[in-house]
Amino acid sequence: MDGGSLLGPTMDWGYYLLPQSHRDSPGYAGVLIVIREQPTGKHFDPKTLYLPVRDVEGVAKWTKLSWSSPPTDSNHVCPGRVILSDRFDKRVEFFTFGGSLEVTSGSGEMVCSLHSPAPVLELVAQQETIPDQLASETEALMGKIRAKWELDDRGFNQRLAEVNPLQFYLATLQSILLQYKHTPTLAEVYHELRDALLREKEWLVAKDLWPVDSLRLEDLLAPD
Numbered sequence: 560m561d562g563g564s565l566l567g568p569t570m571d572w573g574y575y576l577l578p579q580s581h582r583d584s585p586g587y588a589g590v591l592i593v594i595r596e597q598p599t600g601k602h603f604d605p606k607t608l609y610l611p612v613r614d615v616e617g618v619a620k621w622t623k624l625s626w627s628s629p630p631t632d633s634n635h636v637c638p639g640r641v642i643l644s645d646r647f648d649k650r651v652e653f654f655t656f657g658g659s660l661e662v663t664s665g666s667g668e669m670v671c672s673l674h675s676p677a678p679v680l681e682l683v684a685q686q687e688t689i690p691d692q693l694a695s696e697t698e699a700l701m702g703k704i705r706a707k708w709e710l711d712d713r714g715f716n717q718r719l720a721e722v723n724p725l726q727f728y729l730a731t732l733q734s735i736l737l738q739y740k741h742t743p744t745l746a747e748v749y750h751e752l753r754d755a756l757l758r759e760k761e762w763l764v765a766k767d768l769w770p771v772d773s774l775r776l777e778d779l780l781a782p783d
Contacts, residue, residue, distance in 0.1 A: 572606060573651075575590065592672075596626050604775060624669075680694050695756075697731050700731065700776050714782065725780075727779065730773065734759060
């Protein structure tokens with residue numbers, strides 16, 4: 560498939576964010592990334608894409624995609640950061656709770672389409688936006704849970720590769736909201752994030768996406 564025909568009027572951009580699922584969503588339904596054989600010099604031109612994917616052994620593994628490297632055999636994206644870097648080492652970062660990746664090439668372009676049932680968070684360097692705070696809280700939770708696996712890094716990364724993206728997102732929201740409920744002083748400091756996550760939960764409940772017995776992330780990723 561030709562990359563330009565896929566992107567249509569956005570073909571001159573380095574990346575394109577897909578629409579939010581609803582107005583108050585903290586993120587986007589996905590992101591389209593264009594890696595070109597020759598940079599345009601007109602905008603941010605991604606040269607490499609780093610993201611965690613499930614490898615052939617069923618383990619989450621950091622993977623680099625570029626024009627000169629072959630596309631990954633896996634289309635399953637695991638929770639973690641998505642990093643775009645250009646030829647000047649300028650970076651654009653996102654955070655995903657997991658999703659799928661489709662790579663198509665043509666006419667000197669490689670289009671990487673990341674889609675997810677959970678919001679893809681656009682991160683802003685040196686700013687405390689709601690998406691940045693949510694990503695940081697999620698990574699902090701993941702770090703605490705990973706410590707419980709002790710030296711079994713492979714086991715933890717295998718669990719990350721197994722988990723359903725939407726379930727991971729719901730469990731993350733549950734864990735963070737419970738933290739704020741049990742620690743009022745923390746909720747006061749991060750009241751904007753708390754309020755945003757409460758609105759997100761209300762939307763999920765209205766769409767019948769919030770489970771009756773929602774797991775915490777600690778339960779979802781706990782060692783066997």
